[in-house]
Each structure stands twice: as structure tokens, then as C-alpha cells.
Amino acid sequence: MSSETDLLPSDVSDLPLIRIASDLSMMAWEQMVAWRGSLGTQLDASVVDTKTSPNDLVTLADAQIESLVRGYLAKVRPGDAMVGEEGAPALDPTEFFDAQFLRRLSSFDPSGNDLIDMSDRSQDATDSNRPLEWHVDPIDGTVNYVRSIEHYAFSVGVCESGEVHGRGLDEDRWLIGLVASPGLNATWFGVKGRGAYRVEGRLSEAGAGTSKSRIPAKRLRGTPAGLSGRLLATGFAYTGDNRGPQLAKLFTLMDGYDDIRRCGSAAIDLCMLAEGRVNSYAERGLGIYDYAGGGVIAEESGAYVHRGGSGGPTAAAESEREVRRLIASI
Secondary structure (H helix, E strand, O other), X not given: OXXXXXXXXXHHHOOHHHHHHHHHHHHHHHHHHHHHOOOOXXXXXXXXXEOOOOOOEEXXXXXXXXXXXXXXXXXXXXXXXXXXXXXXXXXXXXXXXXXXHHOOOOOEEOOOOEXXXXXXXXXXXXXXXXXEEEEEEEEEOHHHHHOOOOOOEEEEEEEEOXXXXXXXXXXXXXXXXXXXXXXXXXXXXXXXXXXXXXXXXXXXXXXXXXXXXXXXXXXXXOOOOOOOOOEEEEOOOOOHHHHHHHXXXXXXXXXXXXXXXXXXXXXXXXXXXXXXXXXXXXXXXXXXHXXXXXXXXXXXXXXXXXXXXXXXXXXXEOXXXXXXXXXXXX
């Protein structure tokens, strides 16, 4: 990347919410890599448990990452709410990580050996003084993670506090989204009204050795005009009772598409849409934390996004008309 248009704007990289989300993703990245060696092909019950079915997995890594995120936000944004998938208790990062790692966090004050309360920092582009909700999926794509398939990621989406758990979700409340994947060595993020971007590796370490105002980044604008073929990203339920109706509707859902892609991570599916690797995305049965980060990224790339609340139909495509068709088909 050589042109100025391939550099991350400082009014995005310097946003307090982005800096906080970057810290969260760095902690998650660190622990996903650390835990990976403990997860063998036998899916050892000492580190892996199941949720709704034998393939709907939860690991100790999930719970630990969520605990660290909760402990971090309790100090850095104490007035905000965190909504996580696992319901894990808070764990103070300053008591968990060593000093060398902590010094890499934007919100760490070495002189006080603690995290800084950033609640009073201007949100700039987000223009929000209201309490916020942080919707976190510590590892989206846990089955992939356990089985050493690279499509797994930490995901966080931030919205203004309010009634966000039902249908008719107020789309304008979503402020930022960030998805970070160690397996794909990439971080995607979007800021309301300021676009969506991808950097290679961790955002906190992108452009190492250069000015923070010169971080190499790719601006995401969806599928380029003239690209042949059409791909739809989707996912299926783990249990047969829910999977049957999904499969019965698959023929109608795929109308106008040449093939489907099923990565096993809604967050990464939405980032692929933002990058133009797939044309559309549709799935029913997600939790808000599943699409919270990726939904902002897809929307800021130019896609139309319908958020299905908890369990409803979620869809994203290049036109509002196609989003409505997808919703009616799943």
C-alpha cells in the first residue's frame, strides 16, 4: 500500500472507543493464542464443554477472555454495561497480565500501575455522552477454534444504552464494531459515519515503527462492480429441530446466488461481506453479540443491515430490497 488513501485516518484511530476496543481485542488475541496449545483434537473435557449440542462448544478460553473484558471495562468505562455470551465474572487485567503486556494497552497508566477511567473522554465521531452497551463474543466460531480451523474471532459492538434486545432494534444506536481474528491475522473495524477498515494483524501493533497517524489500512467498500458470480454467506443451527426448517428454506434463500459459504463465524461472514468476498449474508437464531461487531463493519462498508435482535432474522446485502427478500426467506 503506497497511497495516502491506504492509511487509516487519525480521526478513526484516535477515537477513545476504538482505542478501548483495540485493547480488548489485544487481550483476547493474546489469550486465544495462549490457549490454543491446550486444545487438542480429542476435545478434552477439561478445557472444552458443550452448550446446546456436542458441536456447540464453549472453552475455558471463552470464559477467561470474557472475564478479562468485563474487568477491563469495569475500570475504563465503569458506567457502561457489558453483555457477554458466557456470563463470566470480572477478572482484573492488571492482576492477570505481566507489566510488559500491560504497557501495550492504551488505557494503562504505568505510573499508577492501573487502568485509566476513560468515561469522560470525548467520543468525537460517536457524539454520545450516554452510557453505552458493549456486546462481546469472546470467541465467535468456537468450534473452528477448537478444531484449528482459522475462522474464529473476538468480536465487540458498542451501542448507546436502550432497548436493543428485541425486534425493531434502533439501528442508529450502534457506534463502533471491531472483529479480530488471530487465525486470519486480521482486524476489521467500523465507526459510525466514518467507514470500515481492515488492518493486518492486531490494530494496536499495525504500522509498528511508524507514526501512529500512518497505520496501513484497507478501506472496505463491499463487492466491487463487475465482479462475476454471487455468493451468499449463511449458517445453520446446531440442533436438528431448528436445522430442518432452515434447510427446507435454503432453495428459496439461494435464489439469485451461485453458491453459499458457511464459515462458522457470523462476525467473519459480515467482515467478508464488507470486503466484497461475499455478496450477502443471512442467518436466523443469532445472539446480539454474534453480529454486534460485524454488523457495524458491514454497514459502514455500504451494505444495508437488518439486525434481528436475539434469535430473529439477521441479514445484510447491497440493497434494502435484497435484505427484505432474505429476511422473508429464512
